[in-house]
Amino acid sequence: MLETISFSQRQRLAYIDFCLLFKGAIHRQDLINRFEVGLSAGSRDFTLYKELAPDNLIYDPREKRYFQTENFLPVFEHDAKRTLVKLANDISDGFDAIGDLHFPVESASSLNVPDIFVVAKVVQAIVNKKAMSVIYTSLSSGSGARELVPHSIVDNGQRWHVRAFDRKSQSFRDFVLTRISKVTVKAEPEVHECIEQDEEWGRLIPLEIVPHPKNIKFPTAIELDYAMEEGVLTLEVRAAMAGYLLRRWNVDCTKHASLRSGEYQLWLKNRQSLADTDNLAIAPGYTAEQAAYTA
Known part of the structure; x- marks a missing residue:
């Protein structure tokens, strides 16, 4: 028809x-x-x-x-990868409601693609400000039930995540979308579970990234690559996303630029800006004595 x-x-x-x-x-x-x-x-x-x-x-x-309804089956094909990319860039082609969905989606990924029905349920929970119960498969504990309060979909450069309050650990964490199954949207969350209470998400930290002082012979080339001004690229990123960016760009985060292999073309000049920031175990060379966790 x-x-x-x-x-x-x-x-x-x-x-x-x-x-x-x-x-x-x-x-x-x-x-x-x-x-x-x-x-x-x-x-x-x-x-x-x-x-x-x-x-x-x-x-x-x-x-x-x-x-x-509970028996809902989409009439049209909604591609998960295209939907996430359009959500990330607020693009609508007339066949969707992208422009009507106002919630944070950070960046876009061309790699792994989550199940469209999992994405849909997570988006429903975010848009309607609801909690959700899921089956989540973790590297450390295997598969098990979790209750999450999601507020944003994010991209760490390799995989799509959902940023959510985890009722099991009573903290805000990142959960890989492809490891989520059997999503059920639940009731409204408590105040302490909402995005406004996610300090790592709301806090912006400045990063001063420069050409690696020991690995790069002609730093001007790197300055051109990253449109640096006076040899420095200054960024403000969410504390919750800093570790992902530093890993994705292979930024040497050691105090004295001591990572000497060729893939490290950048160095974090103001390393002290990462103080009191979680999820930095993945930042190259960063060894602060603090808790770091990735779901």
């Missing part, structure tokens, strides 16, 4: 499908406002969608919106 429908109506049907998958619900007015169609046209779109997938949505007259 989809092949016989006009392109513009397929866009609107795909939008309904996307909202149900990633947000869990949609108002009729959402569709009307997004595509600037009349009330009757919007009603016809929902009627047609219900014909295509009668078990996908149910209308709540009290809230005046349609909700995803």
